[in-house]
Amino acid sequence: MPGLKENLARLEDAIAAACRAANRPRSEVELVAVSKNHPASAIVEAAGLGLSVFGENRVQEFAAKSLELAAAGLRGQIRAHLIGHLQSNKAAKAAEIFDAVDSVDSLRLAERLNEAAASLKKRLPVLLEIKLSHEETKAGLTPDSAELAELLERLPSLANLDAQGLMTIAPLDVPESETRACFRSLRVLRDRLAAAHLRLNLPALSMGMSGDFPLAIAEGATRIRVGTALFGVRPGYLP
Numbered sequence: 690m691p692g693l694k695e696n697l698a699r700l701e702d703a704i705a706a707a708c709r710a711a712n713r714p715r716s717e718v719e720l721v722a723v724s725k726n727h728p729a730s731a732i733v734e735a736a737g738l739g740l741s742v743f744g745e746n747r748v749q750e751f752a753a754k755s756l757e758l759a760a761a762g763l764r765g766q767i768r769a770h771l772i773g774h775l776q777s778n779k780a781a782k783a784a785e786i787f788d789a790v791d792s793v794d795s796l797r798l799a800e801r802l803n804e805a806a807a808s809l810k811k812r813l814p815v816l817l818e819i820k821l822s823h824e825e826t827k828a829g830l831t832p833d834s835a836e837l838a839e840l841l842e843r844l845p846s847l848a849n850l851d852a853q854g855l856m857t858i859a860p861l862d863v864p865e866s867e868t869r870a871c872f873r874s875l876r877v878l879r880d881r882l883a884a885a886h887l888r889l890n891l892p893a894l895s896m897g898m899s900g901d902f903p904l905a906i907a908e909g910a911t912r913i914r915v916g917t918a919l920f921g922v923r924p925g926y927l928p
Contacts, residue, residue, distance in 0.1 A: 723916030726923035729757035745774030806849035807879025
């Protein structure tokens with residue numbers, strides 16, 4: 690089985706090829722290494738290969754890993770993004786241990802994160818999660834919802850949040866044309882919202898995972914979240 694170093698080299702080649710095909714510089718696309726369900730040792734190894742941004746799904750899981758990373762002297766050298774659904778009652782802990790939350794899907798959660806960040810005297814980068822698929826299991830704000838509109842109006846007053854853009858997850862097992870349309874819809878929505886809310890700066894588009902990131906890059910992704918293609922099949926790590 691290929692190791693992490695070989696997987697990273699192959700992944701970087703694929704990202705570079707997708708950027709060339711889209712006539713975009715590689716520097717425009719940030720790689721988030723999705724380390725959820727993998728032990729802290731995998732993050733340590735990946736950091737040794739130059740990766741610095743990692744994606745985690747659960748507060749409890751990363752809280753345990755964070756202690757190991759601190760013991761390894763790495764915690765200040767990497768950035769950990771929460772990319773999974775976050776319950777508002779865990780907002781305080783998330784604001785404490787994560788460097789960014791890429792899955793804000795309600796006004797209530799945004800307010801809780803803002804309060805927690807204020808108590809920590811930090812400004813927390815966030816992305817708004819947008820639901821563009823009909824799958825019931827998907828979280829996120831729908832594009833034309835009243836809650837998204839209210840959140841966008843409130844964001845400038847949430848001084849301890851740094852709203853940087855949008856995130857979405859494409860539907861599974863659909864034709865490439867549908868996946869690409871999903872990514873295009875997020876870009877179009879971002880452009881529309883940025884034009885309507887001039888006090889907000891929303892440059893980031895987090896979209897695309899192991900199986901579809903080339904399509905996301907073609908449609909303007911600035912951040913891709915890759916786990917399986919990098920770390921292999923997740924072993925179901927439990928802290």
